[in-house]
Amino acid sequence: MATLTGRRGSFAATRGEIRKRRIIDRLMVGSMIAVTALVCSVLFIIIAYIFYRGVSYINWEFLTSNPRPVGSEGGGIVNAIVGSLILVGIASVMAVPVGVGAAIFIGEFPSPRLQRAVRFMADVLTGVPSIVVGLFAYALIVEPTGTFSGWAGSAALGFIIVPIVLITAQEALRLVPGSLREAALALGVPRWRVIMLVVVPAARRALLTGLILATARALGETAPLIFTTLGNNFWNTDPSRPLSALPLVIYRYAVGPYQEEHRQAWAAAFMLLAVVFFISLMTRVVFRSRYEE
Amino acid sequence: MAQPQATGQQQTERTNGAQPVNGMQFGIDVKPGMIDVVPDEEARLIVRNVHAYYGEAHAVKDITFAMRSRKVTAIIGPSGCGKSTLLRCMNRMHEEQRAARVEGQIILDGENIYDRSVDPVLVRRRIGMVFQKPNPFPTMSIADNVLAGYKLNRVRAGKGDLAERCEVALRRAALWDEVKDQLNRPGTDLSGGQQQRLCIARSLAVDPEILLMDEPCSALDPLATARIEDLVKELSQEITVVIVTHNMQQAARVSDMTAFMLLGRMIEYGPTTDMFTTPRDERTEAYITGRFG
Numbered sequence: 008m009a010t011l012t013g014r015r016g017s018f019a020a021t022r023g024e025i026r027k028r029r030i031i032d033r034l035m036v037g038s039m040i041a042v043t044a045l046v047c048s049v050l051f052i053i054i055a056y057i058f059y060r061g062v063s064y065i066n067w068e069f070l071t072s073n074p075r076p077v078g079s080e081g082g083g084i085v086n087a088i089v090g091s092l093i094l095v096g097i098a099s100v101m102a103v104p105v106g107v108g109a110a111i112f113i114g115e116f117p118s119p120r121l122q123r124a125v126r127f128m129a130d131v132l133t134g135v136p137s138i139v140v141g142l143f144a145y146a147l148i149v150e151p152t153g154t155f156s157g158w159a160g161s162a163a164l165g166f167i168i169v170p171i172v173l174i175t176a177q178e179a180l181r182l183v184p185g186s187l188r189e190a191a192l193a194l195g196v197p198r199w200r201v202i203m204l205v206v207v208p209a210a211r212r213a214l215l216t217g218l219i220l221a222t223a224r225a226l227g228e229t230a231p232l233i234f235t236t237l238g239n240n241f242w243n244t245d246p247s248r249p250l251s252a253l254p255l256v257i258y259r260y261a262v263g264p265y266q267e268e269h270r271q272a273w274a275a276a277f278m279l280l281a282v283v284f285f286i287s288l289m290t291r292v293v294f295r296s297r298y299e300e
Numbered sequence: 301m302a303q304p305q306a307t308g309q310q311q312t313e314r315t316n317g318a319q320p321v322n323g324m325q326f327g328i329d330v331k332p333g334m335i336d337v338v339p340d341e342e343a344r345l346i347v348r349n350v351h352a353y354y355g356e357a358h359a360v361k362d363i364t365f366a367m368r369s370r371k372v373t374a375i376i377g378p379s380g381c382g383k384s385t386l387l388r389c390m391n392r393m394h395e396e397q398r399a400a401r402v403e404g405q406i407i408l409d410g411e412n413i414y415d416r417s418v419d420p421v422l423v424r425r426r427i428g429m430v431f432q433k434p435n436p437f438p439t440m441s442i443a444d445n446v447l448a449g450y451k452l453n454r455v456r457a458g459k460g461d462l463a464e465r466c467e468v469a470l471r472r473a474a475l476w477d478e479v480k481d482q483l484n485r486p487g488t489d490l491s492g493g494q495q496q497r498l499c500i501a502r503s504l505a506v507d508p509e510i511l512l513m514d515e516p517c518s519a520l521d522p523l524a525t526a527r528i529e530d531l532v533k534e535l536s537q538e539i540t541v542v543i544v545t546h547n548m549q550q551a552a553r554v555s556d557m558t559a560f561m562l563l564g565r566m567i568e569y570g571p572t573t574d575m576f577t578t579p580r581d582e583r584t585e586a587y588i589t590g591r592f593g
Contacts (some may be wrong), residue, residue: 037559117398186435190499192396194449194506204452208439 010173042045054280061277064270070278074240074256080267084275086242088282090250094157095225095237097246098164103218106172114180126177132170140166141231149235157246160236164225171224175217179210215294219287229254253279308545336555337570342542344369345390345510347428350396350404352385356446359385361564362404367510367557372532372541374572376548376556378592382564383544384432387512390542391427392420408510425449428508432515434495436502442479445498446470447488449506465505473501474531493524500531511535513543517550529554548588552576 020028047093068083075082109129144163148153151195183206191201206216232238237249244250253275260272318366330496338463342365352360360382367373375383389395390401392413405412413423429450436445444451457465470476475497479490496516503511513532517525532554535541545551551558552572559569560581568575579585586592 107474184435186431186433187392187437189396189429189431190435190437190502191448191452193391193393193424193429193431194452194502195421195423196449196452197421200452200454209437211439 015021017135022282025271028263053231057273057276060270060273061275064274067275069271073242077263077265078270082271084251084253084256084267084271084278086239087251087253087256087275088278089244090157090236090239091253091279091282093244093246094160094164094232094250094252095222097161098168098225099218099222101161102165102168102221103172106169106221107176107214109169109173110176110180111202111207113200114177114204126174129170130175132166133174136230137163137167137228138230138233141234144231145234155235155249157236157248157250160232160250161246163231163235164228166219167228168225169229171221172217175220176210176214179213179217180206182213184293211294215290219290222286223283226279226286227254229258233258253282305504335504338366338368341366342371344408345542346405346407347386347390348351348405348407350402350406352382352389354397354400355399356387356391359564360389363561363566365559365566365569367540367542369540370536370538371556372536372543372554373557373559374551375542375544375559375561376546376587377561378587379546381561383561384514386561387514387542387544388429390512391424391429391512393424393429395420405500425506426508427510427512428503428506430496430500430503430511430513433519434492434499436486436487436490436495436498441484441488442487442490442498443483446501446505448502465507469501469505472504472535473497473581474527474534476499491524493520493527496520496524496528497531500528504535508539510540510542513541515544515546518546548576560587 068202070083070088071085072081072083073086074084085242099125109125140256141163144159148159148162187205187209188201191205192198196204232252232255236252238255238256239249239251256275257272257279258266260275263269263272342394345367347366350360350363351358363386368570375386377383385394390406390413392402394400394402402414405414407413408423408426409419413420413427437448440448440451443463446469447462449455450457450462450465467480470479475494478494479498482489487495490498496519500511500516518527520528529550532541532543536556543551543554555572557570558572558575560567560575560579560583562583567581568579568581570580575584576588577586
């Protein structure tokens with residue numbers, strides 16, 4: 008008879024064996040805690056440092072006025088905040104239906120081969136460097152129209168959002184139990200209604216997470232905007248002309264020669280984090296269901 | 301059972317001078333006493349030469365039998381004998397699975413539900429289904445769960461009318477007294493047995509003519525099981541019930557007719573009392589006396 012200790016006929020472990028197990032157990036638990044702490048502390052340090060460097064410059068004028076000419080004191084980034092929101096808003100409106108729709112299509116109308124193919128392409132698309140996406144949007148929109156524009160920037164961000172939304176939505180839909188689909192189908196509900204009224208609502212939380220993830224990613228992207236929306240020092244809300252954006256402001260000010268610009272870059276970085284945080288919070292609040300715990 | 305009689309189309313074949321109905325005329329291995337145990341005028345749902353497949357796997361092999369109107373028909377047999385698959389063929393749920401297909405005819409009111417012109421969605425509204433595991437919609441209240449058939453199909457009805465239907469369905473499912481004060485709580489807050497009755501109420505709310513139950517008690521404790529069984533007997537005064545169970549005692553307790561399946565074939569079919577006292581086939585006898593399965 009095989010025993011737990013290796014000694015025949017007894018379940019008893021020797022003291023030495025028990026000590027060894029305890030030591031290994033503590034080591035493992037300890038290293039898990041250490042790794043978790045490391046991950047959390049990196050996030051914490053980033054947020055804390057940006058807060059430390061950025062928050063002191065945040066004031067009403069910074070949040071409500073446009074940039075001043077280079078070298079002069081004061082000025083703000085309101086045009087960049089609004090520009091970022093417009094860019095990401097348009098990108099989301101264009102890309103989210105495409106991503107979710109594709110996820111529904113390959114998840115709910117399954118053809119294994121198509122599913123694998125689409126998933127593979129989405130994986131590749133997430134791996135494309137964002138600067139390449141920017142160049143693509145440049146060639147696709149900026150060159151033919153002859154002008155940098157918010158539209159081009161939104162399109163570039165949209166290309167980045169689509170695969171993220173698609174992959175997270177596919178996972179989200181896959182987690183919806185088949186029994187719910189069956190329950191609705193057995194009631195004589197047509198398939199598209201089952202998807203829209205049962206499957207998607209059941210996956211809503213996970214879908215939202217994907218959406219927030221994608222939006223946050225798009226808000227922080229700099230490279231795809233450089234050749235597309237270019238940036239703008241003036242107030243503009245017209246997407247057919249160059250729009251300003253927070254990451255572009257951070258990029259430009261951070262490499263500028265003036266202390267004032269560096270401070271503004273930190274403050275803009277802080278605002279970018281704040282906007283991402285605010286958006287994810289609002290989405291959760293708005294879409295919270297009556298029945299969520 | 302009375303004199304063997306033919307049903308539907310078979311009658312015409314018979315008057316055409318064909319042989320007596322015993323399945324031989326279809327060139328299939330149907331024992332006498334399979335379809336002819338149900339007199340013509342009592343046959344509600346007729347299964348004729350039905351085969352069901354999962355990809356290459358042949359799960360249901362050439363089954364022909366008829367369900368009696370306003371009676372409970374039990375389908376018993378060991379795990380994997382195809383009884384659930386056969387049941388799922390009866391409201392066209394089988395084909396919802398990947399690579400699944402059905403051959404043969406299932407006739408409701410003289411109409412083959414597998415006819416090309418038939419919409420499976422409409423079939424499912426007339427033939428309801430209750431599943432093995434209770435599957436209330438997690439995002440809906442108790443009342444909304446009961447009315448899911450209306451809500452998901454966006455049926456326009458007055459509030460009072462819907463409230464009344466909700467109450468009637470819950471009363472028929474013997475759940476009204478337990479939940480009448482908490483209709484707005486989530487359906488998933490109920491106990492397992494209550495959830496299953498909620499699912500039964502949900503099926504009944506759309507007024508099906510036939511109710512298919514796929515091992516409805518297998519996830520429930522004995523008390524909850526007893527309640528469902530009482531309910532099944534009551535329901536059979538108004539509608540035709542087909543229940544799949546691996547529990548022979550349950551079949552003996554609730555059903556009027558019993559079908560025994562083995563390895564995808566129907567071995568024997570007849571009045572429950574006959575089946576359990578004087579089975580004709582030795583395999584049936586072996587199964588119901590507990591020698592296998």
